[in-house]
Amino acid sequence: MTRLSVNINKIATIRNARGGNNPNLVQVALDCERFGAQGITVHPRPDERHIRYQDVLDLKEVVTTEFNIEGNPDERFIELVKRVKPEQVTLVPDAPDAITSNAGWDTIRHADHLRRLVDTFQSDGIRVSIFVDADERMVEGAKAVGSDRIELYTEPYAAHYVDNRDMAIAPFVRAARKANELGIELNAGHDLSLENLRFFDEQIPGLKEVSIGHALICDALYFGLENTIQMYLRCLSSEAPGGLAGLH
Numbered sequence: 001m002t003r004l005s006v007n008i009n010k011i012a013t014i015r016n017a018r019g020g021n022n023p024n025l026v027q028v029a030l031d032c033e034r035f036g037a038q039g040i041t042v043h044p045r046p047d048e049r050h051i052r053y054q055d056v057l058d059l060k061e062v063v064t065t066e067f068n069i070e071g072n073p074d075e076r077f078i079e080l081v082k083r084v085k086p087e088q089v090t091l092v093p094d095a096p097d098a099i100t101s102n103a104g105w106d107t108i109r110h111a112d113h114l115r116r117l118v119d120t121f122q123s124d125g126i127r128v129s130i131f132v133d134a135d136e137r138m139v140e141g142a143k144a145v146g147s148d149r150i151e152l153y154t155e156p157y158a159a160h161y162v163d164n165r166d167m168a169i170a171p172f173v174r175a176a177r178k179a180n181e182l183g184i185e186l187n188a189g190h191d192l193s194l195e196n197l198r199f200f201d202e203q204i205p206g207l208k209e210v211s212i213g214h215a216l217i218c219d220a221l222y223f224g225l226e227n228t229i230q231m232y233l234r235c236l237s238s239e240a241p242g243g244l245a246g247l248h
């Protein structure tokens with residue numbers, strides 16, 4: 001079954017708005033785990049506008065599920081990840097001033113750079129995932145540099161889901177099949193939601209993990225964090241009804 005990693009960037013955004021410690025990021029991470037999340041994702045950015053580097057150190061002390069640190073592997077990020085040694089690092093090619101992640105790596109053009117990064121993290125026992133667009137050549141490139149996993153950048157799927165979900169999913173199915181064929185494991189994330197998650201999970205073969213933040217935290221404003229996490233988990237289980245029908 002596909003695992004749910006909750007991205008808690010937005011909790012840090014709210015906390016930082018007032019400069020204090022409300023909401024308490026560490027407590028929220030513990031609560032996400034208690035409510036059923038199978039992992040915690042953070043994406044420290046160079047300007048620390050949401051997750052701070054100190055948050056990552058603090059979370060490492062308490063997170064007992066899979067800890068996934070995403071980000072652009074600049075020197076400071078590499079040092080932080082190698083110090084914390086999370087279960088997984090996800091390499092994302094963000095520009096420092098990007099509002100949010102908006103593209104995957106060109107794994108062919110940046111092959112040498114990525115190979116060195118994969119080696120440095122794997123030598124510390126950290127699983128490496130490379131963020132890529134749904135493009136079979138980029139999946140092959142990730143495999144060629146030795147990455148353990150890829151994370152498919154799902155924003156284009158989410159954006160086109162409403163118009164034509166079969167067309168929206170098609171490149172993702174092709175990329176997933178390529179990953180399965182090559183034996184590289186598969187994650188996905190960005191703009192996944194209660195609306196589009198179930199179909200994605202049903203259609204994508206071999207999906208190991210989704211990381212979800214923005215929509216999930218927005219839903220929690222209405223449904224509460226515990227209900228919301230349970231609703232997302234139900235979207236990832238083929239038996240039970242998900243989405244709004246799953247509210248208890």
Ligand SMILES: CC(=O)[C@@H](O)[C@H](O)COP(=O)(O)O
Nearest residue numbers: 009043070092100101189190
């Ligand atoms: C890699 C990815 O798609 C997410 O981590 C996304 O970038 C979240 O980052 P923000 O919360 O800063 O938008």
Ligand SMILES: NCC(=O)COP(=O)(O)O
Nearest residue numbers: 007189190191211213214
């Ligand atoms: N890797 C994607 C992630 O962590 C969360 O993305 P989003 O749900 O905040 O768009």
